[in-house]
Amino acid sequence: MKQVLTPRLRLLAAFVCGLIAPFAFAPYGLWPLMPLSLLGLLLLLKPEQSGFKLGFCYGLGWFGYGIHWVHVSMAEFGGMPLIVSLALMALLVAYLALYPAFSCWLANKWQGPRRLTFFLLWFPACWLLGEWLRSWVLTGFPWLQPGYSQIDSPLSTIAPVLGLYGVTWLVLLSAASAALILVNEGKVRWVACLTIALPLVLGLTFKGVSWTQAQDSLKVALVQGNVPLDIKWLPQHRAASLVMYQQETAAIDNADVIVWPESAIAALEYEVIDFLHDLDGQLLNKQQALITGVIAHDLQNNQYYNALITLGQQTEEAGASSAYYYENPNRYYKNHLLPIGEFVPFEQLLRPLAPFFNLPMSSFNRGDTMQQNLEVKGHQWLAAICYEIAFGELLRPQFTPETDAIITVSNDAWFGTSIGPQQHLEIAQMRALEFGRPVVRSTNTGVTAIIDRFGNIQQRAPEYQQLTLTDDVTPATGITPYQRFGLWPVALIVLLGLASGLVQRIRQRKLQPAAND
Secondary structure, rough: OOOOHHHHHHHHHHHHHHHHHHHHHOOOOOOHHHHHHHHHHHHOOOOOOOHHHHHHHHHHHHHHHHOHHHHHHHHHHHHOOOOHHHHHHHHHHHHHHHHHHHHHHHHOOOOOOOOHHHHHHHHHHHHHHHHEEEEEEEEHOOOHHHHHHHOOOHHHHHHHHHHHHHHHHHHHHHHHHHHHHHOOOHHHHHHHEEEHHHHHHHHHHHOOOOOOOEOOOOEEEEEOOOOHHHHHHHHHHHHHHHHHHHHHOOOOOOOOOOOOOOOOOEEEHHHHHHHHHHHHHHHOOOEEEEEEEEEEEEEOOOEEEEEEEOOOOOOOOOOOOOOOOOOOOOOOEOOOOEOOOEOOOHHHHHHHOOHHHHHOOOOOOOOOOOEEEEEEEEEEEEEEEHHHHHHHHHHHHHHOOEEEEEEEEEEEEHOOHHHHHHHHHHHHHHHHHOOOOEEEEEOOOOOOOOOOOOOEEEOOOOOOOOEEEEEOOEEEEOOOHHHOOHHHHHHHHHHHHHHHHHHHHHHHHHHHHHHHH
């Protein structure tokens, strides 16, 4: 690639490399394509060409296909002309492409020959810095981080040790080592042959290691309501929806815990208080517990929350006849809200423009950053609503040694039959691996699934069907290294890589006067 490609062809090649990357993720699962995609980008990255443009073109391909499913919500439910929705989608893709553009721009600031230190320390550090920024700037959108693509690869066993970012680092190390082998000779090539084997060796070393201990299993039933979005929030449909969920639940006899999806009760909690009391009594009689999504309203402060509440749980405050009462503290309020979907920035300006900026229930308040786990059937459940499951560092502070399992609920009907819900499920698998806990995932239309503590999909339901998925869930105890140390090990790797670039820059400045003499 030294003299074959013109600058414009390099940009096109970078776009194609980015376009390959999404096929490493669910539902395709071709995990070797992620390091190969990054390898192609590394080979294209030359000092004489703009690293920013190259990374930007890579990002256009990566996110242009990888998150094209976002357009489904704009086109089908946003009430916008097609050209406007496509323009908004293009803006989102261009914004996300800025992060690989930044990483490549920074990588090209390296001075001097590009050998071991550049490939094995500097470039991975630059890329990880970009990924970290993407996870929190403007509330963050950490979708399609390279580590997620390795759920089915040998590298997945590193997730309980170093977390998602650690797996991403090993993907980068694999790509960088391969690039070293291709562009260097002699001892450098032999060192690269050793480092390219390191990720695989680490993966095999931790294969079969169980960081957490299994407890007695319990039976969990996940109700997939399959309620169409175009009628979900209509007041005239509310009764039919509640009856459907109640009937599905009444037919469940062999489950300890039942889970309904995000906002399964498409109403304010106080509006259906009688229904909740009746349902609570039925659950108590059958010695079952229910976790369900609902819209909570803090009457005192007039604030609204995307919430999970529990029913069928005996408490002293409620008395012997009922476990449920309004504003029972055994609940969870969503903290990380989705822009546009759950809150609208600059809402006075944007809401009048199109229905997309005025979706049902798009004026939520944030729940507290630190909240107690849900206590259900003697177990502690760490809760995450919708895309909160994509933020491991949001969940980690709320994780305690007593946390037994993770529950996540969602309504991915916004994205139709696209690849988005499959990617969402893959993200939940990573959280199971990181924390060594089973994940139960209840959704309106799919993908409803039960994931074991090793990140394997134990059971999954077909999409867009009204059904109940029932299986044993095995809670776990114990702490994984990732849960204990978080991002610190990877942060040290990044700092070491960035320091190598600084040292190289100082060294080159010292060499320049000597060369001029």
